[in-house]
Amino acid sequence: MACTVAVEELIGQHYNDQLKELLADDPETHKELLKTLTRLRDEELHHHDTGIEHNGLKAPAYDALKWVIQTGCKGAIKIAEKI
Numbered sequence: 001m002a003c004t005v006a007v008e009e010l011i012g013q014h015y016n017d018q019l020k021e022l023l024a025d026d027p028e029t030h031k032e033l034l035k036t037l038t039r040l041r042d043e044e045l046h047h048h049d050t051g052i053e054h055n056g057l058k059a060p061a062y063d064a065l066k067w068v069i070q071t072g073c074k075g076a077i078k079i080a081e082k083i
Helices: 003-024 033-052 060-081
Strands: none
Touching: 003 033, 003 060
């Protein structure tokens, strides 16, 4: 569950960044996309919360594990943005 917490935290932040950009651009034009991204973000945050409920934060060396996982995820996001 520690992996779930780390991944979903970062993915939730990534969705929030995308939502902010779309809201700043033109909320009406992006209405349906905003609705979809909000739903997907909320699903990811639910997974995050489930991981916490199952003691994901209590994993041995959680902070180090979180750093490794989130660094890898950030790299994957950067690559995906370039493609």
